[in-house]
Amino acid sequence: MKLRWRIASLPVLLPLLFSATVYGIARTAENHPDHPKIVLKSQRIDLPRGNLKFPGDAPGARAASTYCVMCHSRGMIDAQPPLSRDQWEAEIHKMRSTYGCPLSEGMDEELVDFLFQYNHKTGSVSSSR
Amino acid sequence: MSVFDRGVFTPSDAFYVRWHLASIPNEIDVDSFRLRIHGEVKNPTEFSLEQLQHDFEPVQLAAVNQCSGNSRGFFNPRVPGGEWGNGAMGNALWTGIRLKDLLQRVGLKAGAVQVRFNGMDSGVRPETPDFIKALDISHAIDGEVMVAYGMNDAPMPMLNGFPLRLVVPGWFATYWVKMLNDIEVIDHVDDNFWMRSAYLIPDTPEANIKPGERVKMVPINRMPPRSFITNISNDAQLHVPFVVQGIAFGGDSGVADVMVSADNGSQWQSAELDRDCGKYSFRRWTARLNPTQRGTTTLMSRASNLKGVEQPLQANWNPGGYMRAVAERVRVRLA
Numbered sequence: 001m002k003l004r005w006r007i008a009s010l011p012v013l014l015p016l017l018f019s020a021t022v023y024g025i026a027r028t029a030e031n032h033p034d035h036p037k038i039v040l041k042s043q044r045i046d047l048p049r050g051n052l053k054f055p056g057d058a059p060g061a062r063a064a065s066t067y068c069v070m071c072h073s074r075g076m077i078d079a080q081p082p083l084s085r086d087q088w089e090a091e092i093h094k095m096r097s098t099y100g101c102p103l104s105e106g107m108d109e110e111l112v113d114f115l116f117q118y119n120h121k122t123g124s125v126s127s128s129r
Numbered sequence: 130m131s132v133f134d135r136g137v138f139t140p141s142d143a144f145y146v147r148w149h150l151a152s153i154p155n156e157i158d159v160d161s162f163r164l165r166i167h168g169e170v171k172n173p174t175e176f177s178l179e180q181l182q183h184d185f186e187p188v189q190l191a192a193v194n195q196c197s198g199n200s201r202g203f204f205n206p207r208v209p210g211g212e213w214g215n216g217a218m219g220n221a222l223w224t225g226i227r228l229k230d231l232l233q234r235v236g237l238k239a240g241a242v243q244v245r246f247n248g249m250d251s252g253v254r255p256e257t258p259d260f261i262k263a264l265d266i267s268h269a270i271d272g273e274v275m276v277a278y279g280m281n282d283a284p285m286p287m288l289n290g291f292p293l294r295l296v297v298p299g300w301f302a303t304y305w306v307k308m309l310n311d312i313e314v315i316d317h318v319d320d321n322f323w324m325r326s327a328y329l330i331p332d333t334p335e336a337n338i339k340p341g342e343r344v345k346m347v348p349i350n351r352m353p354p355r356s357f358i359t360n361i362s363n364d365a366q367l368h369v370p371f372v373v374q375g376i377a378f379g380g381d382s383g384v385a386d387v388m389v390s391a392d393n394g395s396q397w398q399s400a401e402l403d404r405d406c407g408k409y410s411f412r413r414w415t416a417r418l419n420p421t422q423r424g425t426t427t428l429m430s431r432a433s434n435l436k437g438v439e440q441p442l443q444a445n446w447n448p449g450g451y452m453r454a455v456a457e458r459v460r461v462r463l464a
Binding site: 102 | 150151153155156157158178182202207209211212253258279282322326
């Protein structure tokens with residue numbers, strides 16, 4: 001759905017690439033002969049859900065698939081560089097105390113175990129450059 | 130970098146997208162939408178989009194929008210967070226109205242200290258701090274900060290914050306609140322989570338510290354200058370002479386010059402600057418290089434801005450992965 005939305009917007013946007021106006025600072029738009037009037041119409045978009053499931057049946061994997069993905073996709077975790085156990089513990093603490101993750105503290109050790117091991121399989125070792 | 134090689138403006142459908150909170154309205158009705166302005170103002174008002182478009186003078190401004198964590202993936206040692214390459218930035222032509230005009234219309238009370246901006250996104254959990262950013266009153270009424278409804282001469286796309294997005298020229302994108310529907314003038318310095326605890330940088334030159342070092346932290350603010358080679362990527366094979374081109378921006382002021390090097394920074398020559406689209410815009414540049422050496426080498430570009438700030442040659446580091454502005458390098462092979 002997101003893809004469709006993007007494709008639909010292409011014809012509107014492509015002509016802009018070829019516009020050759022000289023742009024001043026905070027120019028008054030209405031005084032500019034080339035300025036197309038921007039007509040606002042109601043918009044709707046369907047956002048992709050992303051991958052929400054971590055592999056495996058370990059308690060830590062199930063916790064990650066339940067709690068981590070309440071606010072962000074698995075991709076956010078997949079993209080992390082290799083982090084230490086302490087760093088994962090700090091992340092879990094931040095998610096609970098700052099953002100309100102309802103994970104009970106009794107689950108922390110299993111989730112740290114899982115994220116640490118998972119991250120060391122997936123974590124990007126060097127930057128993507 | 131290839132998307133930035135296509136022109137000085139970044140197409141909206143190629144613009145990076147990043148939201149903070151997971152509950153994002155997926156539908157906006159233009160007739161019922163209201164922008165509420167309240168707090169330390171004489172006439173608290175809810176404006177319709179129609180009023181904003183017709184009762185205020187429209188303005189346009191070219192400005193770079195760059196995520197505070199752009200290039201975080203290149204930090205060494207690595208830091209957790211959104212692991213961006215260099216693509217979390219773009220240059221667009223924004224259309225909207227001056228925040229100053231809006232605040233003048235509602236009338237500021239004498240006690241006004243800061244202005245808070247809140248968008249329609251919210252957390253999944255009630256405990257999640259709502260995403261709110263604040264600017265000093267003097268900044269808010271500087272005539273440059275905009276409430277934009279247009280991006281690249283078209284309506285603001287949903288992904289970029291339809292129907293309204295705050296535009297804070299020269300400042301990092303964390304202040305460019307998307308789906309803006311609430312402006313509150315307050316009589317104190319905002320201490321909400323997103324100003325007090327998040328998006329903090331070391332109060333040191335280039336926001337640079339050593340890992341473990343503890344210093345005073347301040348909210349991230351103005352952007353430093355940056356430049357990028359856009360037509361040559363790592364491991365390219367080039368025949369001498371060759372043309373190198375790219376983009377630069379000055380951050381909070383215009384681009385003064387761009388220097389390029391074909392030998393990892395030993396010798397530099399000036400690039401030719403393309404047309405000026407405004408001091409907050411990308412500026413394209415070109416240079417023809419004719420080095421004598423052959424084989425593997427490193428190309429560099431280095432911009433300086435009109436305030437005299439020049440890109441550093443050593444990368445900065447801080448635990449948030451913010452404010453990378455080092456002169457970037459591209460490895461190539463010359464034949």
